[in-house]
Structures are given as C-alpha cells and as structure tokens.
Amino acid sequence: MAFLARALRQSNSRLSSRCPAVAASCRWISPTAAAGSPEAGAAVAPADPELPPPREPVGGARVELPPNPEDALEVFVDGHAVRIPKGFTVLQACEVAGVDIPRFCYHSRLSIAGNCRMCLVEVEKSPKPVASCAMPALPGMKIKTNTPVAKKAREGVMEFLLMNHPLDCPICDQGGECDLQDQSMAFGADRGRFTEMKRSVVDKNLGPLVKTVMTRCIQCTRCVRFATEVAGVQDLGMLGRGSGEEIGTYVEKLMTSELSGNVIDICPVGALTSKPFAFKARNWELKGTETIDVTDAVGSNIRVDSRGPEVMRIVPRINEDINEEWISDKTRFCYDGLKRQRLNDPMIRGPDGRFKAVTWRDALAVVAEVLHQVKPEEITGVAGKLSDAESMMALKDFVNRMGSDKVLCEGNGPNPPADLRSNYLMNTGIAGLEKADVFLLVGTQPRVEAAMVNARIRKTVGATQAKVGYIGPPADLNYDHEHLGTGPETLVEIAEGRHPFCSVLQSAKNPVIIAGAGLFEREDQDALFSTIETVAKKFNVTRPDWNGLNVLLLHAAQAAALDLGLVANPAESIKSAKFLYLMGADDISLDKLPEDAFVVYQGHHGDKAVYRANVILPSSAFSEKEGTYENTEGCTQWTIPAVPTVGDARDDWKIIRALSEVAGAQLPYDSLSAVRDRISTVAPNLIHVDEKEPCTISAEVKPPVKQQVSSTPFKTVIENFYMTDAITRASKIMAQCSATLLKK
Amino acid sequence: MAFTMRAVKVPPNSASLEEARHRVFDFFKQACRSIPTVMEIYNLDDVVTPSQLRSTIAKEIRKNQNVTNPKVIDMLLFKGTEELNNIVEHAKQRHHVIGQYVIGQEGLVHELGSKDQGSSDFLKKFYTSNYF
C-alpha cells in the first residue's frame, strides 16, 4: 500500500512538473471554503487553480462593449464575472461567458418568443427558473446554468417536447443535424413516461421547395416570425390552441416569397425540410465546401454540400456584411441545374449541321486556324454572366494579342461606365444600407434582382421606419414604399426640386439612391446618370463620410468585367464580328451577327447560344473551379471547387491560355497565381479577397452631359426571377418554381 | 512447368554490380529465346517481327540503365521475370501484349505523334486533364 501511495505521489509530482496546464485543470479535493463560491471566482478568476480559466464567448464571438462605461454591466455566470452591454438578455450574457444554453424558439436574428422554455436557467433570488432568452440581464445577477434546478427544467421540457413528437428519426431528413436530437442527447432524460396516443397533424402544401411534415413540428414559431419579419410575407401563423396547434397558412397558399427556403434552415426539427433534397443524403455523408454564389450579383456566401462528384445541396454561410444568414431560393435550389445539359466534350459542327465530339487538340487547332483567317478587327470576345475574373482577364489579353479590342461582358450596355468605380458599384455597401433613412430606387426591382439587398432594405425599413420611394413599373416590394412614377420624368422632377418626395429627401440624414443596372441598356444612360448625380448633389447624398449613390448590378461577372476593362460596344462588336468567342454568354442578342461568322462557345451548359455555335469548348461551372468574383458592392470573393469537372471540361482561363498557345500568341501565365498576378496589374482590388476597396474619386470629376433623357418608362429587367442564367434555366426545380410560384 | 523451373533458378541476391549485370544479360537472352513461343501463342506474325520485339525488350531494359544498386537491379529483374512468365504461360491476352510491347510506350494512345514537340508543359498537361 505504501509503495503505491509513494508511486502515486511521485507520479503526481512528475505530472505537475511536466505539464503545468494539466495540473491546473485537475481538481484537487480540498476543504477550502473558497472552492466553488462565486465571490472567490469573480475576484480571483484568472489565478485561482480551483476553477477553470474563464471561457471564450460561444463561437469565438467578439463582444463590443459600448463606449460609455455606464452602459455596460457585470453579471456572474456560473461564478465567472462577465461584462456585457446593457440590454443584453441572460442568454446573451451566458453566450459571452462561453456557456451555450439550449434553445429551440430563440433565434438571434428574430424577435423573442419565449415559448419553448428550453432556455430555463436558475437565477439566484428568483423563485422559478427564468427563461433566459427573454429576461434582461440586470447588474449583479447571479446566473447558474448547471445546477440541478436548471438541469431538471431542461429534462422536463425535453420530455414534454418529445411526448407528441413522432418517432420519425430514421425517415426524417433532419436526422444528424436536428436540434431536438442533439439537445435531447445533451440535456434530456434517458427515458420518457408517455404512454398515451400521440397527436398527428395534417401536412400543409407550401410549394415545390419546402416539404412539410407538420406532425414533427414543436411549435417554436421560428418560421412564423421569419416569414413576418425577415421575408415580409405574412402567410404563416399558429392556428388552433393547446396540443392541437398547427402551423399553417389556413387557406391553401404556397410560400411564394423568394426567401422561403430559409425556413428550412431555421426549423429546428424536421417539420420543414427541403423538398428537392428529401431522402437524398444524410448530412454526415456530405463534404461541405465554402464558396460563393454566382446566380446574382450579391455574392452570398454559401456552403456547397457534395457527395462524391454530385452537389447534393447548398446552404448559407454567415457573412454579416453581405447576406447575414439567409440566401434566396434561386441560390439555394439551382444546384440541380449543374447536373443537366452539361457540356462535357469539345465539339465541332460538321458540314451537315450536327455536332461531333472531338479531342481538345483538334478543337483548338480548328479554332486557331479560323483565327488566322480573319482580320484582327473582326474578332470579338464576349464574357458571360457567370464568368470569373481570371477567365475574363485571359480573354481580354488573348483578344488584345490577336489585335482586336472588342471584348465585352453581357449586361453592361452600349457604353459601360467603367471610368470611375463609383459609377457601377454599391458604394454604401450592403451592410451600410442599414444606416440609411431614405431610399430612392430608380429603375430597379431589388426583390427579383438581388433578394439579399432587398432583405437588407426591408430590415432597415422595419427597424427605423425608413422611407422608400420607387421609380419604375409597378412592383411588389415587401415593405411600404411610395410609387413615385414610372419613368425618367419623375427623376427629372426630383432633380429640379418640383416633386413632393424632395422634401423627404431634404430632411434625410443618410439618403441612399439605388439605380439598377438595367439602366445601362438604355440609350440615354449618360443623361440618366447625370440626372441621378444632380439629385445626389442636391440632397447631400454623397459626402466625405457617406456615399449614398449606388448602382445595383445584375450579374456576378459585371463588376469584375468593368474593373478589368471589358467595355466594348455590343451592337457594333457583334455586327462587325467574323469570329465571335462566347465565354458562357447566352443572353447576348446575336441577331446582328453576320451569317458567315464563326462562333466559338465556351461554357458549361448547352443553353441558348450553343445553337449558333460552330465549335463548343466545355468549361467548368462555379462549383468546380477556383475563381474570383466581385459582388455589386465591390467585395472580392473566391469560389472553391467542390466537385470535379464534368467529362473533359477544363477551367475557362486554361482553355484560353491553351488556345493562345496553339494560335501562336501565347499568354505569359501558366498557373492560377500567375493569372492573379496579371490581374493585380490591371485591377489590384481583385486580389484582396474578402475586402471592399472604397472608391476614392467621386463622380464630380465627370464632364457635364449634353444628352437629354428620353421619356421611355423604365421596364422590369428580370421577368422570371427563377430563370436568369444558364444554370437556373437548366434546373428542374427552378422550372417547377416558375410554373407554380411566380406572382402573376 | 517451364515456369516453375525458372522460378526456382533465381538466387536471392546479387553480390555485386558485376553479377547483377550478368544476370541482366541472362535475362535478356532468356527473353529473346522465348520470343518464338510468344509469337506463336498470341498470333503476332502479322503484327510484328521478332527483331522488333527484341528491340522492344532491349529498350525496356535500357530504360533502367542508370541504376547502380544491385538490390534494385535484382528487384527489377524479378519483376521482369515475372512479366515474362506471365506472357509465356498465356496469362495475358493478345491486346495486352500488343498494347504494351508493340505499339508506342505512352500507354494505349493511338497517336504516338510528334505533334507535341513544340508545345509547352502547360499545353501537354492541358490535353491530359484539368487538374495539374
């Protein structure tokens, strides 16, 4: 016995001398009174070896204490003191202290409901456990989250929730990522006592995107609050009462909101799940790749979940500046277009008009041969909506080396305003829109053009009662707005001060003007923008500390194209082209193209332009390549490849580099980093990833414009929200959505 | 039967480079002696001549001429012997033999062309695959 004790003592001392961290975290049973008492913990916390060192806030979050010291208060969570801003709830205080309290109905971006009761914690001097999500933290409160009272409360709540919950785990899509499963394992009891009949609820039809199994609903009302507050459509409600409560729309109504897919993420159980993803995969089989969405110009951060070579689903990532935690339905459900209509082999159109698959050698040889037969000024390159900056750089370099300067990107209009960056970016920034108090929307329908920008405007309007004036065709915006007019005359009236909305603009502290990129296509574009700038100057929209003049772009490639200088005039370039290189460009009008022009189509889907092409070169889609995209506010982001390329497809810039070599005008870069070095000589902001470079030169340096505005009213730029580019047009889910969900 | 005799004959290790060298030559002679059998088994009379096959074998052996470690040479010899045994005992099929020893050595590519002479590394890799 003695030698055992001696051995233990020796090993202990060795242990403590070797690894002091281990010794500090070992609990030594000692009869000191200081152990475990909150005062000792608060006073001595860092140095006291009895208690573990204070924990970091949950998720590594940063806590911003307000500058005024009176607005911060101190509470004690499990004995540790934390300083929190005034107005924080007990749950948020515990998050700062590093304690993650279980919850179902509380969501940090929605209003507080307090109906699940899972967040109950014990607060000293309170007779009952307290719903921490709703209780404001008072100074000096002593919060205890792991006492028997709190634990019993959690077990009890979990038992009640599981009472009427069906035994669906094997067939439920949320299994593996289900809050109820996780919290029941962590905080629930090991057995239940319910022996009665469980209730069941009729499933509701919410559309082709959201699958509902309402029996699994735990009535947390997160979806109701999301639909009311964030999406702006008040369609869902809690009907009935007691155990017969049902979430539904009462009358048969589909969820037509463009943010409806986000309720799938929000629902903590498997009541609302993704219909296209139903029964396809379990979440542990999927590999998540953090990348960027390219279906619109917002550049929402997404995570592409893939299993092998197939993209199974797309879920959002948190990015406070751009998309918070939401993505639009188009972003979420376009992935099945990546599996249909894909080009996987280089093809040449034979003399009988049919395509034949050939090898890359042959295809590139044919293209190079034709290139040498046409005159330099007859060569035109067109970049598509989904092109990344590297491929646009390569295209421009190549076409320039062949002697032509006709490179353009579709959607930028006849005279792209590429001189000043502030002329084509959202200068306020998407997050900066929250500080605005008056919005003037000119010729843009943000709900269909950039759903996340619309959500941000709605958030501002809801929070601060900001006023919104809208000029354009009648549109259904999901916030209160004043429809000022339909055409440029209204804009001119505002510029001259004659319109009643001027008084609103005058009294605004942070006015914001958002012009749509649809205005680029008009002939009176210069005059329009000069009028907009007059309005901006008149109402103090652009100041040194606040630039409220914004342009909302439509496609993912536009901003980078304008930065890199793809600014040719589409009408002239197409008319005079004998060799047309379409890099994913499907929406450019080819009416004026000469009959004998040789068209090369390099893209990933067999969309519209393929029908006119003579040679097809397959390239990779956004989920398969590493590309740089700049969003409408000028923030550069990278896509990361999630799945391998289809068939014999290659990356866009590699194809152009190989073509340049075969054609004799070899481009000087061989690797992605070399391309990026080249980009940095042209547009260095495209190298600084995840950063927004503010525009330094204001619009005042522009010369005055003689042109007059025309009286054509503004038209809707996007007719069908769900089908805007090659990927969405190939997607079956998007087709179902546009058949059932479009507002007629 | 011929296989088992051959398998037993090979001693485990060569003592020196000289011995390894001799064993290589022995192997070459052995392989050349089995060429007529091979041509008969796989009906290669219309496809290739014995001298072509001999040069192919010689080329293969010459590929490793810079190896100096006797143990490595032994290992290569073992593999060569194994391959030879497989061919002689008809464990391979005609298309294997033709593809590996008659047509060009880049694998089963039809063009042995010199089209790639002037192209850069980038282009060569581009033609093979997207990932490089």
Next chain:
Amino acid sequence: MLPPAARLAARRLLGLASSSASEAAARRLAPSPIAASSYAAAARGSVSSSRPFSTALNYHIDSPENKPDMKWEFSEANMKKVKEILSHYPSNYKQSGIIPLLDLAQQQHGGWVPVAAMDAIAKIVEVAPIRVYEVATFYTMFNRTKVGKYHLLVCGTTPCMIRGSREIEETLLEHLGVKRNEVTSDGLFSVGEMECMGCCVNAPMIAVADYSKGSEGYTYNYYEDLTPKRVVEIVEMLRRGEIPPRGTQHPERKNCGPAGGNTTLHGEPKPPPCRDLDAC
C-alpha cells in the same frame, strides 16, 4: 386530432361497428358518441380515443358557400357598429378589435364566419389575413363551418354529465338525425358540445344560439333541468318558430331554487357589518 388509424384500431378493439370510420371526409374528426353510446361509460373511461378534442379543423377547405374569393361585407347597420367597436381601441392597435368584429360577422352570417368575412375584417383592421385566422381558430366559439339557424350547444362537463347530459345529446342527435356539428337538411338545427356554462345546479342544460333573426334578433338562451322528452319538445317549439320559456324547464323550480320554493334566503340579506362612519 387523432390519426384515423388509431381511432379505427380503438374501435375494433372495443368491437364496435364503426360506422363513422367510413367517413373519409375530413369534416368530422371527433368520434360520434352515438356509436359508442351503449357501451358507453366503462369503455369510454378506459379508451382515450373517445376523448373529444376541438371539433373544428385548423385549416380551411373550400366549399361552394365558403370560398376565399366570395364577396362579403358588413351590412350598413353593422358597419356603424364596427366603427363603434373600433373606437374603443387605440387607432394604431386596431387589431384589438378582431374578436368583437368576428363575433359581429358571425351573427350577421347566421352563426358562422366564412373565410371571406375573415378577409374583410383583416382589411378593416389593417392586418394580414393570417392574423385574423389565428384568432378565429384559437377561440372555439367562432364557427368556421356552417351551423344551423338554431345552434344547440349541450354542456358536457362533469356536473351535467353525471346528471345525464349524454342522454340529452344522444336524444337530440337521434331526433334530428344528424351527427355532432352536422347541420340538418333543412338548415335549422345543429348540435355541438360546449364547456360548462355555469348552470351546474340546473344540470343538464343546453344553450340555444338563435341565428334565425339576424344580428339584431340574436339571442343565446339556456334551457336547463332538461329531460330527453322535454328537449325534444323544445326543439319542436323552435322548429315551429315559437320561443320556449328560457331557464329551468322544471315546472316547480324557480331559477336555481329547489322545487317547492326556497328553504333559505327568505328575507332581505343582512348588510355586512360596518363601523359607524359618522362617529369620527
């Protein structure tokens, strides 16, 4: 709401002829008490499936008389009442008036609130229609499906039950030839169950919601101390258009006093003791 399979299983277990199992229509979810009646009390106690939940559905089913695109408005007289009701509440909280407006609409429409009426109320009160639907489904006295001109509500809580309210209900249902919450073919009567209405001393009782005379003539009368024979008589009187005497139907009782007159409370009640207020 019960899963149909569970109900069916329970019924088979009891060996009951399940006539209501064949009703696939979603309208009736509560098990009909007729089928279970004769095996009633003992069996019912043991099987929880006969516990009736709220009898109406929490979602809307279109029918020819109840469609969202139907036009519905408050009548002229009722619009005045609407304005008067809304004046009770602050102008930015008009939605506080949803409950009285729903009640008014129910009286105007003959005892039930169609979806179009709820939409009209939503427009008056300036909220989204779903908020009105939420309120209407919460309260069980808002009938969202058609009821008869005389909606007969039988109290089914314990004091009435032990005095025989189940027999009253069966009698009514058999006499009218309908099931619970179903309307008779002439549209005059429907029978529903109600919670305790406070007449436990005069149990069993029914309440008759009289929608036959529009919102001005709306009455809600209790008929207490019933026997199965008397309740049939009352129904026939209503059918003929007469108004039966309300209150206790026992000939010898007066209000809630016992038969044969009160045995206590003969005189004026003594005032409560109070100190002499003028003294100081």
